[in-house]
Amino acid sequence: MGGEDKGLLLWQGKRLIDHVIDRIAPQVCDLMISCNRNRQIYRALAPLTPADLRPGFQGPLAGLEAARTVLSGKYVLLVPCDTPQLPTDLAVRLHSILHTNLHAQVSYAHTGNAGQYLCALLRVSALHSLSPFLDSGERAVRKWYGQIGAIEVDFAADQAAFLNLNEISALTT
Numbered sequence: 001m002g003g004e005d006k007g008l009l010l011w012q013g014k015r016l017i018d019h020v021i022d023r024i025a026p027q028v029c030d031l032m033i034s035c036n037r038n039r040q041i042y043r044a045l046a047p048l049t050p051a052d053l054r055p056g057f058q059g060p061l062a063g064l065e066a067a068r069t070v071l072s073g074k075y076v077l078l079v080p081c082d083t084p085q086l087p088t089d090l091a092v093r094l095h096s097i098l099h100t101n102l103h104a105q106v107s108y109a110h111t112g113n114a115g116q117y118l119c120a121l122l123r124v125s126a127l128h129s130l131s132p133f134l135d136s137g138e139r140a141v142r143k144w145y146g147q148i149g150a151i152e153v154d155f156a157a158d159q160a161a162f163l164n165l166n167e168i169s170a171l172t173t
Contacts, residue, residue, distance in 0.1 A: 005038050007081035011165060019084030021045060027091035028077055032070065034063030059139045060118055061130060068127045076127075080118040080164070087161045094121035097153045104151040112156030117141040119162065120150075 007017035017033070025031050032048035036057055043049040050066040052058060064078060075098075077091050087093070090109065098107035098121050105126035109116040118141065126148045133144050155162065 005035075006165075007033075007035070008038065008041065009165075011084055016084055016165065017042070017045065017081050020079060020081055020086065023084070023086040023088060024077065024079055024090075026088070029073065032067055032076075034060075034067050036063070054134065058134070059141075061134060061139060061141060061144060064122075064127065065130050065134060068124070068130065071124050071127070074124055076122050076124055078118060078120045078122060082165045083116075083119065083162055084165065085161045085163050086119065087155065087158050090119060091121065093155070094119075094153055097151055098123070101151050103149055105148040106145050106150045107153050108145065108150060109155040109162065110152035111159040111162050112154075113159075115142065115152060116155070116162050117145065120145075 008015050011019065021031065030048060031046040032050070033042040033046045034052070035042045035049060036052045039049050039051060048070055050070050052062050052066045053069075054062045054065070060078070060080070064076070067076065075095065077094070079086055079090070094107045094109070098104055101107070106120050106122045108120035129148055130144070133147065138144065
């Protein structure tokens with residue numbers, strides 16, 4: 001996105017982060033935004049906005065590592081800011097699978113042709129392994145999920161809900 005802060009870019013007349021909040025806030029008890037810049041703007045949307053513990057732009061797992069410092073529940077729902085049409089039942093569906101699979105530490109959406117690894121529900125207790133994983137130089141979400149035990153949840157019928165806006169040109173459609 002040319003170095004722009006994706007969450008603050010407009011799509012259909014509204015910031016991407018606002019689209020995501022509208023979809024996710026009704027599904028969770030507390031809203032937290034992990035960001036590595038523009039924290040004051042995001043803090044106005046969600047008081048829980050922890051700063052990354054690692055310098056630079058280390059990716060979504062570094063944001064999750066920072067979030068761990070303020071989490072209080074049993075689960076954390078992870079979603080990206082550039083997926084504005086997320087299902088309104090994402091959390092419920094991910095939880096129903098994770099809750100019944102006690103050995104899995106994370107459930108994530110799968111749209112039939114691809115895993116949506118950043119659309120996931122994680123057990124907070126699994127986050128203890130995140131810092132050592134990042135310390136080893138790893139950043140791949142899928143690889144970490146493979147280490148902690150993940151289960152995919154079928155969202156093939158909802159593929160359009162996982163529209164991911166990664167190009168500036170996509171914002172004008």
